[in-house]
Amino acid sequence: MKHLPVEFWAIVAAVFGLLLGSFLNVVIYRVPNQMSLAKPRSLCPSCKTPIKAYDNIPVISWLILKGECRNCKKAISFQYPLVELITAALFFCIVYFIKPLSVTPAICLLAAATLSTSVIDLKYMKLPTKILYPTAVFGLILLALASFNTHDYKRLLMAAIVGAIAAVLLFVFFLILPPGSIGLGDVRLIAVQSLFLGWFSWKFAILGFALGIVVGGFLTLGLLAFGVKKMKDKIPFGPFLSIGALGSVFLTLAFPVWLR
Ligand SMILES: [Zn+2]
Secondary structure, three states: OOOOOHHHHHHHHHHHHHHHHHHHHHHHHHOOOOOOOOOOOOEOOOOOOEOOHHHOOOOHHHHHOOOEOOOOOOEOOOHHHHHHHHHHHHHHHHHHHOOOHHHHHHHHHHHHHHHHHHHHHHHHOOOOHHHHHHHHHHHHHHHHHHHHHHOOHHHHHHHHHHHHHHHHHHHHHHHHOOOOOOOHHHHHHHHHHHHHHHHHOHHHHHHHHHHHHHHHHHHHHHHHHOOOOOOOOOOOOHHHHHHHHHHHHHHOOOOHHHHO
């Protein structure tokens, strides 16, 4: 396994990302609507016809069917191929660029979780615990495996501590700040992201948070300036926090000295 080039693993990750992206679309549709992930199999959202396996190939089926259901010809959202492509691209970049290779499965999990929660936050203004809690549990397992592989258990301890501190600190903010300034969902999301980033260093957890605030702040100001949103409108912050966290993962390449 060790002698295979990183390009090989990056391509494997991208293909896996396409398939997982397809599952994330199911998660994005079903979790906020309190539906089971296991049953029933995928249906057309319009006419409820079960989707055949050969019509469920990531991206390709959507292109062949020209974005329409085979049965009722109603449009199938561009979100479906887009989520699949973004997952594949993220997985490829994570495995190709992020070091060490053994931490990349954990980071792919972070990417999948942040992507699905971001789309849900944009559509429904919620960040489901049904995604965030399992992500924290499986994240800890994958980070433990990465530590086992690199014999660096200090990082695992750091991840747990940084995640816990973020959870407590943000919860205090939630209690003392005026209502509506930070949601409990955001608190959970930041804590989960800090767990993963803490494995690299606590500095990347802070950097990710700061990056999310800056990106979100500028975009919100832009939306207000152009009149797209009004002051009283609620703007989901999950996507910005996710951009910050994933951006911070890639900034581990720019600040290798922080990794020590
Ligand atoms: Zn249909």
